[in-house]
Amino acid sequence: MKKITKQTYLDWYKDMLFWxxxxxxxxxxxxxxxxxxxxxxxxxQEAILAGALHAMDLTKDKMITAxxxxxxxxxxxxxxxxxxxxxxxxxxxxxKGMGGSMHIFSKEHxxxxxxxxxxxxxxLGAGLAFADKYKGSDxxxxxxxxxxxxxxxSLHEAFNMAMLWKLPxxxxxxxxxxxxxxxxxxxxxxxxxxxxxxxYEMPCGPVDAMNPIKVAEAVDEAIQRARRGDGPTFxxxxxxxxxxxxxxxxxxxxxxxEVEEYKKIDPITQVKNIILEKEYATEEEIAAIxxxxxxxxxxxxxxxxxxxxxxxxxxxxxxxxQEDYPFIS
Numbered sequence: 001m002k003k004i005t006k007q008t009y010l011d012w013y014k015d016m017l018f019w020x021x022x023x024x025x026x027x028x029x030x031x032x033x034x035x036x037x038x039x040x041x042x043x044x045q046e047a048i049l050a051g052a053l054h055a056m057d058l059t060k061d062k063m064i065t066a067x068x069x070x071x072x073x074x075x076x077x078x079x080x081x082x083x084x085x086x087x088x089x090x091x092x093x094x095x096k097g098m099g100g101s102m103h104i105f106s107k108e109h110x111x112x113x114x115x116x117x118x119x120x121x122x123x124l125g126a127g128l129a130f131a132d133k134y135k136g137s138d139x140x141x142x143x144x145x146x147x148x149x150x151x152x153x154s155l156h157e158a159f160n161m162a163m164l165w166k167l168p169x170x171x172x173x174x175x176x177x178x179x180x181x182x183x184x185x186x187x188x189x190x191x192x193x194x195x196x197x198x199x200y201e202m203p204c205g206p207v208d209a210m211n212p213i214k215v216a217e218a219v220d221e222a223i224q225r226a227r228r229g230d231g232p233t234f235x236x237x238x239x240x241x242x243x244x245x246x247x248x249x250x251x252x253x254x255x256x257x258e259v260e261e262y263k264k265i266d267p268i269t270q271v272k273n274i275i276l277e278k279e280y281a282t283e284e285e286i287a288a289i290x291x292x293x294x295x296x297x298x299x300x301x302x303x304x305x306x307x308x309x310x311x312x313x314x315x316x317x318x319x320x321x322q323e324d325y326p327f328i329s
Contacts, residue, residue, distance in 0.1 A: 001055060001220035004213060006280045008054065009271055012212055014289055016046040016268045019071035021297045022080060023243075026070065026087060029301065030247050035087045039101050040068040044242040047267035048174055049075050051215025052142060055223055060137065064112040064125045065144040067102035068174075072144075077109040080296070081303040090307035097310045098318055119145060119152030122171070126158040129169035129232075140226040142219070144172045148179025150193050159234070163200045166231035170222045171197075173234075174209070176241040181253040197234035209237035210265045242266075 002008075023041040030039050042049075045068075052063075053075050065072055070087065074080045078094065086093025087101050094104055104114040112128060115121040125143025132139045149155070150173045162169050173193050177184060184191045197204030203225065208214040215237065222233035240262040244251045263269075275281050281289075316325060 001216060004054070004216065006278070009275050009278075009280055010289075012050045012054075013268065013271045013275060013286075014293065015075065016050050016212075016271065017290065018080075018293045018296060019046050019049070019074065020268060021293055022071060022074070022084070022300065025297050025301055026084070027243070027247065029088075034305075035101065036089070037100055037102070038067070039087075039247045040245065041243045041247075042068055042071050042241070044262065044266070045174055045176060045209070045237075045239045046071070047212040047270075048144075048172070048209050048215055048237050048239060050267070051209075051212035051217075052172075052219045054212070054216040055220035056140075056142070058109075060110070060139040061223070062110040062112060062128050062132075062139060062141040063144070064121045064128060064141065065114065066118070066121060066146055066149060067114065067116050068146070069102070069104050069114040073104050073106040073109060073111040073114075076106065076111045078106040078111065081300045084300040084304040085307050088304040088307070089309060090304055091310040091314070092303070092307040096314060096318070098314070119149035119154055121145060122149065122152065122155050123158040125171070126162045126167055126169050129162070129167040129226075130165065132168055133165070138168070138227045140168045140170060140223050142170050142172060144174055146179060147173055147175040147177070147184050147193060148182070148187070149173075150175075150196065151179075151187055155196070159197070159200045159202060159232075162232040163202050166229060168226035168229075169232045170219065170226065171232060171234045172219075172237055174237050174239055176239050178241075178245065178253060180245045181249065181251075183253065192236070194234060194236035202232055202234050204234035204236070206236045206238055209239040210262075210267050211270060212267060 020043055023043055029035050049072055074083055082094050086095055086099055089097040091097050094106055102116040122145055125141050129141040175193055194204045194206050207218045218235055225233055
């Protein structure tokens, strides 16, 4: 694995803080109805992305995930302005304003969504890995999904084929404790989701996903296994989300005390504390990073605000290949 250095910690802090503030901004503009539909925020789960990106080779590896998908393409290299514009439904967005919150894509940066169908991305991730193996590439696909999606039948079909064909895929369940509002304990007779891999003799295990170092180590080991041709890995990232499942979630299923308890192990705070303890940066330098992050988020908002909405004609251009639209009367 690439060495975790002073610069790694500074980059982690800067990136995770930006992702957090980016999502906070989306929450505020959602209330103003500038972003419509559903909105699922990543607050609290940032260490998964930070650690995974450290282990990945962003020149070839791929990622696919569910609908909590705004910051992943940014981490993969997509311009955050375009991501925010997509959420605003603007023509400058990653899908020209046609995808919205739940369907962010960036083929250029090997980020394949953003899927609104619960668990729908699990077999798709296996398919991306199959394509790489078929073409002789040593690229690896990270396939992420939530604890609720882990109960979908398609997971078992994908696991079976991935092991049978030794596909270069890492299945990652981001277990934040609740599928919408249903706790993991109420969805099965066990709460160790990683054990689902045992039935397929797939290498699997739990990871402290509030710590980017632990995530990086686990993902690196899985990536090396996949690159050797030894097949998939299933990792249960034990994490927590500080906001509701979506913006419409009243969160009656958990207490404020529970949320506050998890905030004591906030991944951003953990990294910041290490930076200060090891004297990688001063309080003043940290404050400068904070200020820069807020400024960049404002730039994203300004870009999205000032971008135009797509023309109505675009709807037809992106649906029909044939220009005379023979199916429209």
